[in-house]
Amino acid sequence: xxxxxxxxxxxxxxxxxxxxxxxxxxxxxxxxxxxxxxxxxxxxxxxxxxxxxxxxxxxxxxxxxxxxxxxxxxxxxxxxxxxxxxxxxxxxxxxxxxxxxxxxxxxxxxxxxxxxxxxxxxxxxxxxxxxxxxxxxxxxxxxxxxxxxxxxxxxxxxxxxxxxxxxxxxxxxxxxxxxxxxxxxxxxxxxxxxxxxxxxxxxxxxxxxxxxxxxxxxxxxxxxxxxxxxxxxxxxxxxxxxxxxxxxxxxxxxxxxxxxxxxxxxxxxxxxxxxxxxxxxxxxxxxxxxxxxxxxxxxxxxxxxxxxxxxxxxxxxxxxxxxxxxxxxxxxxxxxxxxxxxxxxx
Numbered sequence: 001x002x003x004x005x006x007x008x009x010x011x012x013x014x015x016x017x018x019x020x021x022x023x024x025x026x027x028x029x030x031x032x033x034x035x036x037x038x039x040x041x042x043x044x045x046x047x048x049x050x051x052x053x054x055x056x057x058x059x060x061x062x063x064x065x066x067x068x069x070x071x072x073x074x075x076x077x078x079x080x081x082x083x084x085x086x087x088x089x090x091x092x093x094x095x096x097x098x099x100x101x102x103x104x105x106x107x108x109x110x111x112x113x114x115x116x117x118x119x120x121x122x123x124x125x126x127x128x129x130x131x132x133x134x135x136x137x138x139x140x141x142x143x144x145x146x147x148x149x150x151x152x153x154x155x156x157x158x159x160x161x162x163x164x165x166x167x168x169x170x171x172x173x174x175x176x177x178x179x180x181x182x183x184x185x186x187x188x189x190x191x192x193x194x195x196x197x198x199x200x201x202x203x204x205x206x207x208x209x210x211x212x213x214x215x216x217x218x219x220x221x222x223x224x225x226x227x228x229x230x231x232x233x234x235x236x237x238x239x240x241x242x243x244x245x246x247x248x249x250x251x252x253x254x255x256x257x258x259x260x261x262x263x264x265x266x267x268x269x270x271x272x273x274x275x276x277x278x279x280x281x282x283x284x285x286x287x288x289x290x291x292x293x294x295x296x297x298x299x300x301x302x303x304x305x306x307x308x309x310x311x312x313x314x315x316x317x318x319x320x321x322x323x324x325x326x327x328x329x330x331x332x333x334x335x336x337x338x339x340x341x342x343x344x345x346x
Contacts (some may be wrong), residue, residue, distance in 0.1 A: 011058035018051035181317065207270040211246040214276070218287040225254045232257040239287035241277050243269070255281040 022044060029040045203214040222235040234255040244250040251269060254262040261277050263269055 009058055009062055011055035011062070014051050014054035014058065018047055021047050203276065205270075205273050205276060207272055212270065212273045213244045213246075214273070215242045215244070216280075216287070217242055221255060225252070231260075231262050233262070234281075234285070236285040237281065238285065241280070243273060243277075253277045255285075 025040050025044045025047065029037050032040055201213045202216050205212045205214070216239055218239050221233050221237045221240055225233050234257050237255045240255070241253040242250065243253055249267065251263045256262050259278065259282070261274055261281070
């Protein structure tokens with residue numbers, strides 16, 4: 001350790017010491033007598049031999065240390081190489097581990113995709129098996145569908161025929177409905193004419209030698225008579241009194257909204273006559289056909305028969321109302337379609 005630390009070997013130290021000792025011995029030999037000189041020469045030879053032995057041993061030790069140092073250097077170099085190789089192997093191992101993990105991920109993905117493919121293949125196989133099992137049923141369903149289509153076509157033809165019959169029936173019913181309306185109009189006209197021409201005097205009043213004959217005639221007062229002199233006629237009364245006199249003049253006495261009686265002529269109406277008319281108007285507003293007084297029994301019977309026929313026609317007209325409404329809607333749609341086509345053409 002000392003030699004390596006100071007840089008001076010044991011041989012060099014022994015050589016220096018031997019040189020110094022030999023110089024001293026030589027100095028002593030030159031001044032010593034013969035006996036002492038012989039002893040000093042023996043000592044000089046002994047020192048030289050010991051020094052040579054020490055130098056030889058030192059050189060051997062140095063050679064051993066050098067050999068050991070060489071072996072250590074070689075071992076160190078070998079260790080460094082092993083360390084570098086280890087590091088390289090470690091890097092390669094890390095790369096291999098990363099590559100293995102990537103391969104494992106790829107394998108897992110491949111296994112997952114393979115499982116999905118297998119599942120789909122099994123599903124396709126089941127679907128194919130089911131389709132093969134359902135193939136006879138499909139054939140039966142096609143045959144049944146064909147039969148249903150044929151039956152549907154036959155039913156459609158029957159429906160078209162029934163539709164045509166229904167259209168003809170509706171046309172006949174519409175003609176019947178129009179006939180009912182016309183018959184009702186004719187009967188109402190006959191009723192009005194019979195009542196107007198065949199009514200008997202309902203009441204007679206005598207005032208100052210003049211006889212006033214009072215007739216009750218059916219009519220919708222609000223539609224028949226227009227207001228005059230800012231007088232408003234009644235909207236509730238369905239009849240009006242006509243007053244004829246033995247003097248040759250007459251009045252149409254109209255019920256007013258305020259309860260009074262309006263007359264068309266300017267000649268004043270006697271108070272008893274007007275009082276009677278106001279009382280009658282207050283009693284009732286509707287005309288009772290059953291209480292109508294006619295001039296003959298045969299005329300009354302005919303009017304009763306007309307009333308029965310009119311009631312029957314009212315029932316028929318009421319039952320035909322939906323058909324008339326449907327026809328009105330058809331006509332409205334036809335008019336709208338025609339107007340729409342006209343607008344498009346324009």
